[in-house]
Amino acid sequence: MVHSTRQGPLSGLRVVELAGIGPGPFCAMMLADLGADVLRVDRPGPVDEGARSALLNRGRRSVVLDLKHPVGLETLLRLVDAADVLLEGYRPGVTERLGVGPDACLARNPGLVYGRMTGWGQSGPLSRAAGHDIGYIARTGALHMLGKPDGPPQPPSNLLGDFGGGGMLMAFGICAALWERSRSGAGQVVDAAIVDGTASLLAMHWMWRAMGTLEDQRGVNLLDGGVPWYEVYETSDGGWMAVGALEPQFYAALVAGLDLPDLPDRADPGAWAALRVSFTERFRERTRDEWTATFIGTDACVEPVLSMAEAAHDEHLRERGTYVVRDGQVQPAPAPRFSRTPGAIDGPPPVPGEHTIAALLDWGLTDAESLVEQGAARQA
Numbered sequence: 403m404v405h406s407t408r409q410g411p412l413s414g415l416r417v418v419e420l421a422g423i424g425p426g427p428f429c430a431m432m433l434a435d436l437g438a439d440v441l442r443v444d445r446p447g448p449v450d451e452g453a454r455s456a457l458l459n460r461g462r463r464s465v466v467l468d469l470k471h472p473v474g475l476e477t478l479l480r481l482v483d484a485a486d487v488l489l490e491g492y493r494p495g496v497t498e499r500l501g502v503g504p505d506a507c508l509a510r511n512p513g514l515v516y517g518r519m520t521g522w523g524q525s526g527p528l529s530r531a532a533g534h535d536i537g538y539i540a541r542t543g544a545l546h547m548l549g550k551p552d553g554p555p556q557p558p559s560n561l562l563g564d565f566g567g568g569g570m571l572m573a574f575g576i577c578a579a580l581w582e583r584s585r586s587g588a589g590q591v592v593d594a595a596i597v598d599g600t601a602s603l604l605a606m607h608w609m610w611r612a613m614g615t616l617e618d619q620r621g622v623n624l625l626d627g628g629v630p631w632y633e634v635y636e637t638s639d640g641g642w643m644a645v646g647a648l649e650p651q652f653y654a655a656l657v658a659g660l661d662l663p664d665l666p667d668r669a670d671p672g673a674w675a676a677l678r679v680s681f682t683e684r685f686r687e688r689t690r691d692e693w694t695a696t697f698i699g700t701d702a703c704v705e706p707v708l709s710m711a712e713a714a715h716d717e718h719l720r721e722r723g724t725y726v727v728r729d730g731q732v733q734p735a736p737a738p739r740f741s742r743t744p745g746a747i748d749g750p751p752p753v754p755g756e757h758t759i760a761a762l763l764d765w766g767l768t769d770a771e772s773l774v775e776q777g778a779a780r781q782a
Contacts, residue, residue, distance in 0.1 A: 410437025641690025
């Protein structure tokens with residue numbers, strides 16, 4: 403990788419990423435996709451045979467540092483001296499114990515943006531507890547809203563907490579802190595907690611609750627399957643169609659496409675059960691592809707539910723390049739898109755330590771080879 407030619411709106415930004423899993427690497431991937439020079443600091447350990455498939459690590463270089471080695475720790479601090487951002491995803495207090503906490507790093511580099519990615523946050527009674535996405539969205543009230551009214555809550559994989567409320571929140575927080583630094587010259591700590599980010603995603607639902615238009619119960623509201631015109635329906639071949647015909651003109655297009663002219667008035671909640679039965683029975687009369695062809699080009703807001711494999715070959719997504727194939731792997735393209743400074747995938751996921759010497763040299767550590775010889779750093 404030739405990082406001097408990196409493109410994107412974050413080109414020139416230097417980020418030190420302390421290797422982790424999930425939302426932290428996703429945040430780092432977003433920054434790297436948009437041009438940041440993200441240096442992933444891995445710890446010594448067995449070679450990970452699956453490293454090349456770890457798409458969350460794409461577009462950046464990896465160095466291996468032994469932080470238990472006094473010179474290894476000092477090497478990390480020297481990287482911090484040259485960095486704009488440090489990103490870590492450990493439990494509160496871990497980096498302090500390692501000697502690379504916010505106080506130590508900001509004392510050396512007052513302009514550093516120190517990003518801390520956690521589930522529970524840096525404070526509160528659960529701050530040092532273990533956790534995963536499902537628990538974070540459970541405590542914030544988000545999981546309670548997902549699923550059918552007569553069934554259990556349904557976790558949406560780990561999209562809502564880890565990535566929506568976590569990694570994206572961290573990327574936003576880092577960019578906000580960098581903008582503030584451009585005026586003040588001072589860095590700061592960004593405490594990005596998945597519980598906070600998930601709660602922020604619920605803003606519209608809290609608004610509806612305050613307005614009295616949202617029930618604190620799953621499967622009975624406008625956007626959770628509570629109304630028959632915002633729902634998924636099975637087709638004759640076992641596929642599914644997603645219906646989102648909220649506005650009157652979209653609903654009219656839905657009814658026209660289904661060829662169901664004599665339906666009861668949807669303004670009457672007492673008619674919703676009958677509407678749901680009519681829609682269910684009608685969708686089961688044709689295959690998913692047949693219904694897709696029926697509604698294509700209309701404003702009915704009816705779309706096929708595609709698998710991940712199918713989505714990668716979808717005509718619209720293929721034309722936009724939403725999914726791309728790089729290094730033999732299907733993966734999402736960088737997002738969002740920029741008119742003058744587009745992002746790019748700047749290389750495959752690295753093997754830990756693959757770039758140790760070259761990256762350290764690029765970051766101004768002219769004794770890189772000596773650091774490897776001392777055992778403070780390791781070259782794959």
